Every structure is written in C-alpha cells, then in structure tokens.
Amino acid sequence: MWFKSVFLKSLRDYRVAILGWGIGMGLVIVSPMASVSELVKTPEARAALLSLAASFSWNADAVKADTIGGYATFKIGIFIFLMAVWPILAGSRMLRGEEDRASLDVLLSAPQGRVRVALEKLAATWAALFAMAVLIGILAYLGGVVFKADFTLVDALLFGLNLALICAVFGAVALFISQFTHERGPAAGWTAGLLLIFIVL
Incomplete structure (x- = not known):
C-alpha cells in the first residue's frame, strides 16, 4: 500500500523525521516547564x-511569562525555529534532490504527470509537518498536565500547528x-539565510 502512490511513499520516508522532530521538539518545550513550576507559586x-x-526581551516577547506556558514559550524563544531546518532541507531536495540522484526519472516513468508527482x-511534506505538530501539541499538553499549567489541549495543538505552518512557509x-x-x-542555504533574517528582524 505504501508504494502505490508518491504521497504514501514520501510520507513513509518521512517517518523517522516525524518521530524525531515531533518528539524532540515536544520535549524541548516541556523541559522549561519543570524548572519554572517551582518559580510561579508565590506573587513575589x-x-x-x-x-x-523583561530584561531578555531581545530573545522573545515576554507574554504571560509568569505562567508555566508563557515562560516555557519565552524560554525557548528563537530556538523553536530550529524545527524549520527539516522542511528547508526537505523542500530543497523534494524535486532538485530527486534530479540529483536521478530518481525523478524513475518516478516520471510511471503513468503520472510531473504536476501530480510534485503535488x-x-x-506528503505538509502531512509530515502536521503529524509533527500533533506530536508537539500532545507532548506539550501532557507536560502542562504534569506541571499544572493553565493551557488546554486545544491551546497546545494550536501552538504546534502554528509552528508547523511557519515551517511549511x-x-x-x-x-x-x-x-x-x-x-x-544553494537552495537550502539561501532559505536558511532568509530564516536567519526573519529571526533577527
């Protein structure tokens, strides 16, 4: 079944990236919750x-930094955009990489057009990012439950989806x-440069 379409074959190839980036980034988000849970117990x-x-506003805007979810988001800051590395690499090799490996000719030898293969x-890349978003959201929510954060499962999933959409761009x-x-x-390098400009600005 996996090999009956380009979509399923590509999605299967992304399974390690989905688990690695999804679980990895989810744990990165949860880790600050453990340290801050003891720091928000008193008004002082x-x-x-x-x-x-506020003194580290250059890193990220401090939105509700006195809550577990807000502090975790602030603490991670710009490092959350590390997840964009995978879609940049995947996007740059999606077609050009296939041509470099001469595997695109094999795909196009099947009874399907270039546009369908590309789409x-x-x-598959978008589906992989969505799966990563779900994993990140679930892990963030479970971390919030453990450390008694004030955000819901929907909030956590929306956070993951927001990150996935940025990465998709x-x-x-x-x-x-x-x-x-x-x-x-060069395509990956130029896009990484644009990501750096986006982060700095």
Whole structure:
C-alpha cells in the first residue's frame, strides 16, 4: 500500500523525521516547564520572573511569562525555529534532490504527470509537518498536565500547528528557490539565510 502512490511513499520516508522532530521538539518545550513550576507559586516569585523576562526581551516577547506556558514559550524563544531546518532541507531536495540522484526519472516513468508527482510530494511534506505538530501539541499538553499549567489541549495543538505552518512557509520557499539552482545545497542555504533574517528582524 505504501508504494502505490508518491504521497504514501514520501510520507513513509518521512517517518523517522516525524518521530524525531515531533518528539524532540515536544520535549524541548516541556523541559522549561519543570524548572519554572517551582518559580510561579508565590506573587513575589511571579513578579521576579516577569522582571527577569523583561530584561531578555531581545530573545522573545515576554507574554504571560509568569505562567508555566508563557515562560516555557519565552524560554525557548528563537530556538523553536530550529524545527524549520527539516522542511528547508526537505523542500530543497523534494524535486532538485530527486534530479540529483536521478530518481525523478524513475518516478516520471510511471503513468503520472510531473504536476501530480510534485503535488503528492508537497502534500506528503505538509502531512509530515502536521503529524509533527500533533506530536508537539500532545507532548506539550501532557507536560502542562504534569506541571499544572493553565493551557488546554486545544491551546497546545494550536501552538504546534502554528509552528508547523511557519515551517511549511520556509519549506515552500526552499522548494521554490530550488527550481532556479542546479543543486539542492544553494537552495537550502539561501532559505536558511532568509530564516536567519526573519529571526533577527
């Protein structure tokens, strides 16, 4: 069944990335919750936490930094965008990488057009990002339950979805740039540069 369509084959190839990035980023989000759960028990501690977060506003906006969820989001800051590395690499090699490995000719030898192949591979990437978002959301929610955070499962899933959508944008940019390069490396490099500019600005 996995090999009956480009979509399923591509999604199967992404299974390690889905589990690795999904679980890994989920644990990255949960880890600050453990340290902050003891720091928000008194009004004085909350005030001190807000003051500390305000002094690091260059890292991320301190939104509700006196709560477990808010502090975890603030603590992670720009490092959450590390997840964009995978879609950048996946997008740059989605078509250009297949051409480099001469495997695109094999795909196109089947009775399906170029557009369908491209759309199915793109859909598989989006599905993989969505699966990562679900894993991240579930792990964040479970961490919130353990450390008595004040956000719901829907909040956690929306956080994961928001992150996945941002990553999808950079993956699409990498795919677009790769159509104007001879190799996938420059496309990934240019997109990573745009990501860096996005983070700095």
